[in-house]
Amino acid sequence: MKIIACIKQVPDSEAKVRAEGGQVSWGDAPLVINPFDEYAVEGALQQKEATGGTVTALCIGPESAKEALKHALAMGVDDAILVSDPGLNNIDSVGAARILAAAIQKIGGVEMVVFGRQTLDNGSGLTPTQTARVLGWPMLGLAGQIKVDAAAGSVQVERVIEEGRQIVKAKLPAVVSVVQSIGEPRYPSFMGIRKASKAEIPVWSLSDLGTSAPAPLVTRTELMNPPSRESKVEIITGESPAQIAEKLADKILAEKVL
Amino acid sequence: MKTFVYIDHFKGEAQPASWEALGLAKTFGEATALVFGSGVDEMVKAAFGYGADEVLLADDSALLDYRAETYASTLSALASSLSPDLILFPTTTRTREFAAMAAVDLNSNVITDATAVEVSGDTILVTRPIYEAKLFEKVTASGKPQLITLRGRAFPKPEQQEGKTGTITKVDAKTDALTSVEGYSVAEVGVSLNDAGIIVSGGRGVSNNPSLQPPAGLDDKQAEIWKAQQGFKLVGELASVLGGAVGASRAAVDAGYIPYSNQVGQTGKVVAPDLYIAAGISGAIQHLAGIRSAKMVVAINKDADAPIFKVARYGVVGDLFVIVPALTEAFKKKLGK
Numbered sequence: 001m002k003i004i005a006c007i008k009q010v011p012d013s014e015a016k017v018r019a020e021g022g023q024v025s026w027g028d029a030p031l032v033i034n035p036f037d038e039y040a041v042e043g044a045l046q047q048k049e050a051t052g053g054t055v056t057a058l059c060i061g062p063e064s065a066k067e068a069l070k071h072a073l074a075m076g077v078d079d080a081i082l083v084s085d086p087g088l089n090n091i092d093s094v095g096a097a098r099i100l101a102a103a104i105q106k107i108g109g110v111e112m113v114v115f116g117r118q119t120l121d122n123g124s125g126l127t128p129t130q131t132a133r134v135l136g137w138p139m140l141g142l143a144g145q146i147k148v149d150a151a152a153g154s155v156q157v158e159r160v161i162e163e164g165r166q167i168v169k170a171k172l173p174a175v176v177s178v179v180q181s182i183g184e185p186r187y188p189s190f191m192g193i194r195k196a197s198k199a200e201i202p203v204w205s206l207s208d209l210g211t212s213a214p215a216p217l218v219t220r221t222e223l224m225n226p227p228s229r230e231s232k233v234e235i236i237t238g239e240s241p242a243q244i245a246e247k248l249a250d251k252i253l254a255e256k257v258l
Numbered sequence: 259m260k261t262f263v264y265i266d267h268f269k270g271e272a273q274p275a276s277w278e279a280l281g282l283a284k285t286f287g288e289a290t291a292l293v294f295g296s297g298v299d300e301m302v303k304a305a306f307g308y309g310a311d312e313v314l315l316a317d318d319s320a321l322l323d324y325r326a327e328t329y330a331s332t333l334s335a336l337a338s339s340l341s342p343d344l345i346l347f348p349t350t351t352r353t354r355e356f357a358a359m360a361a362v363d364l365n366s367n368v369i370t371d372a373t374a375v376e377v378s379g380d381t382i383l384v385t386r387p388i389y390e391a392k393l394f395e396k397v398t399a400s401g402k403p404q405l406i407t408l409r410g411r412a413f414p415k416p417e418q419q420e421g422k423t424g425t426i427t428k429v430d431a432k433t434d435a436l437t438s439v440e441g442y443s444v445a446e447v448g449v450s451l452n453d454a455g456i457i458v459s460g461g462r463g464v465s466n467n468p469s470l471q472p473p474a475g476l477d478d479k480q481a482e483i484w485k486a487q488q489g490f491k492l493v494g495e496l497a498s499v500l501g502g503a504v505g506a507s508r509a510a511v512d513a514g515y516i517p518y519s520n521q522v523g524q525t526g527k528v529v530a531p532d533l534y535i536a537a538g539i540s541g542a543i544q545h546l547a548g549i550r551s552a553k554m555v556v557a558i559n560k561d562a563d564a565p566i567f568k569v570a571r572y573g574v575v576g577d578l579f580v581i582v583p584a585l586t587e588a589f590k591k592k593l594g595k
Contacts (some may be wrong), residue, residue, distance in 0.1 A: 013544055017392040024393065051414055069325065093358070094367045122388055124370040126358040129326065133362040138436035139326050141355050160519065161351045162452075163268045164444035165292045168325075170437040180511075187567065217367040222396035226550055233557070235572045243575055245584035250557070251572050257458070257532040257554050258500065258593075 001053035001150065001172075004113045005044040005077060006100055006131070007037035009061050009068035010120045019223040024121075033068040036116030038185035041072045043146060043178040044114040045186070051150045054078040056107065060088060060099055064225040068202050073196035074188030080111035080199065081107070085212030093122070093216035102209040104135065112155065115177040117142060128177040138170035144181030148172070259286045259377065262314070262345045262403075265293050265305055265332070266353050266468055268324070272301050274415065274453050275348030277308040279408050281416035283346055285308045286377060292336070292345075294329055294431070296322035302426060306496040307418045311425075314340075318431035324352050330359030331432035332545075337364055342403045344382065349407040349452075357405050366401025371528070373412040373551070376547040391528045410452035413532040414549075449503035451522065456502030457531045457552075459522055460578075462509040463538020463559065465487025467579045478513075486515035492579065493537055496586045505529065507539045523548025537578040541566030558582065 011017060015029030033041075034062035044055045057072035059065050068227040083103050091099065104110050104143035114134075118125030140146075143157035143166070156169040160179045188196070206213060236251065238244035252258065266273040271583040280557040281290035291310035292581060293301050296319045305313050316332050333356065337345065347353035349371055357368045372387035373394070382404050383396050399405075451457060465486035472481040493588065497504045506515065522529055523544040530551035536556045539545060546569055557570035558578050567573045574581050589595070 011389070013390065014542075016543065019393055024389065039422040063380070092367055094362060097362065098334065120390055123390065125354055126361075126368055126370065129355045129358040130362050133330070133359040139359070141326065144352060156521060161268075162450055162519070164442060166442050167440040168437050169440050170470070171424065216397045217361075217365075217401045218369060218397050220395050220397050224385075226387075226391065226394055226547075229550055229569050231555075231571055233567045233573045235562075235567075235573045235575060241576070241580040241584040242587070243387045244576065245581060245588040248572060248574060248585060249588035251594060252533065252554075252556065255533075255554055255571070 001047065001051045001111045001148065002109050003044045003047055003053060003055045003108050004104055004107065005037070005041045005055055005057050005080070006113060006115045006117050006128075007040065007057055007059050007068055007072055008034045009059065009065040010034045010218055013120055019225045022223055024223065025220050031064060031067065033071045034116055034119045036118055036120075037101070038075070038176050039180055039182050040114045041075050041077060043156055043182045044174070045076050046183065047112065047146060047148055051148050056081060058100065058103055060096055063203070069201055070196040070199065071188065074192040074200050075186055076189070076192055080084050080201045082201055082203045083209070084203050085213070087206050090216050091214055092216040092218045093124055093126035094130055096127050097157040098214050099209065099211070100127070100131045101134040102110040103204060106204070106209060110217060111172045112148070113175045115175070116205070117177050123230050128175060132175035135175065138174045140170055140174055140176045142177050143176050146176060146178070146182070259344060260295050260342045261286050262290050262292050262337075262342045263310070264345065264347045264353060265301055265352050266348050267293050267295060267301060268299070270295060270298055270301065271492070272304060273348050273350055275350070275408065275410040278410070278413040279346040279348050280305065280310060282375060282408065282413045284416065286344070288312075288343070290314060292331055292333070294321050296496070304418070306422045306424045307420065308390070309416050313424065313426050314429045315426055316429050316431040318433060320433035320435070321431050324527070325350075325435055325437050325439065326355040326359055327436050328431070328433055329356040330363065331434060332430075333357070334360040334363035335432055336429055338402050345403050345405050347405070347407040353407050357407060361401070361405050363445045364401065364403065366403060366405060367399055368405040368407060369397055369399055370407045371409045372406050373409050375406060375408075387528055389543050390523065391550055392543070409528065409530070431529050449501070451503050451505055451520070451529050454503035454529065456497070456500045456508050456533045457505045457522070457529055458493050458497040458500065458502055458535045459505035459507065459535065459539055460490050460493040460510055460516070460537050461507040461539030462513060463578060464510060464516060465491065465513070466538070471578070483514055486510065489538070489579065490516055492582045496535065496582055496589070499586050499589045499593065500533070502531070507545050508542065536566050537582050538571070539566055540564040541569070
């Protein structure tokens, strides 16, 4: 089975992200593979192990995003493709979906596309579903478990939703997004890291995809740091836990938040 | 402004944040509620009660189970023929999906997780958190209709009026499906974090109760998880007395103490309770961002230097295994439970 894992590069989750002069700044924090996309790579590799085939990691981003693809290679994907073009600097989720769909069509013969549930930067989680819609493929979102029936050409997932789990089935090709229950992402192996460091990652431009830059439908007008919420904490003390609890309960009740 | 509001539901049970969306729509003028499903008359009634002037009802057995593609096609067909300016949704796993698909059909896009919506003339400006709520952005969409999902508890819930009715217009369901629903296992969810007015959360610290002796035969990891589960029982008892939900830090979730669905912060689960009690949570940057919209934070931690105290109104420097049960008892007494 030919599987694509879509990934993105984002500032590390530990970064102190700030708005500076209308731009997002993450100081000297590293750029890393989006943590949710490590689960996508893990889910894709599990399917390859179960049914055979290949996994290709696909990423839209600047030249530096090759580092995120190298992480996927080190985890064990077979190859990687970067889509990079100055025209893609301001795309929104629908734009990204159209570009990813074009790349998936160009790769050809793809049976499953795996995404992480959302990215840490924008966080809207729209792109996986929109890619499925552009391709006209079924979307199986928020999968905690994937089972492919290669003979029947179908895939069944257990979706993790607010209310519990929903079992949904579809014909391949299909788009799947995964949640953490898919399993802890494997660590890059020593061999994988060596392979990744030597890998030549092809870069596709918009003209390679035979398309133009999609105009963003959503534009940012302002970027704001959240209001500071540092508050002077009042530490509750007392002779005994019961007395501390008594005092704290009275304070909370007096705030009328219950 | 012609505004539609989608009433989200699971098996006919409306998501309360749908009413908040209806309340916001009413501030712009008349509001039309969209109800999709099968046998959903109760929701139609409730939509009128919460302020809908009209309900567009797609009642079809093919819509009994939510599926992204059928709900999306039903929505985009409606929007194409009726040309609303704005469609509001509560943010749920379902709306995030099918609104996204409908946007592709409508050559528009969705703005998710709105915490504020300002309308001036034809322009709609939406405030939303990004980078795990470390930043906020204001955005505007150029497509029509604009599709906006609202974050739970960011907008006031309107009062329900008894016996209010309005026009019900039946609309066609689009039933071309690419997926089939094979079954459900519905969890004992209790109060959802998104809708919770009160959240009591546990962190990595819940597994450190030195006075507990795990049952024989467990390896170290199993013993740690067993201890953590005893710790979360205490957290759960306090939440239950207060009628709140149980949350957890990423560290507690990653350590396997409690399911991912309970995680606050990082997954975009930004919560906005009136009261947030953090037990044994040190306060990693993502966690602090995730609870920024809480009205009041109370921290219980044995480390007086833990960052959580910087955002707390009240704090107790002490052992959560002693303080949390004592607090549960104190509230039981004071609330007459």
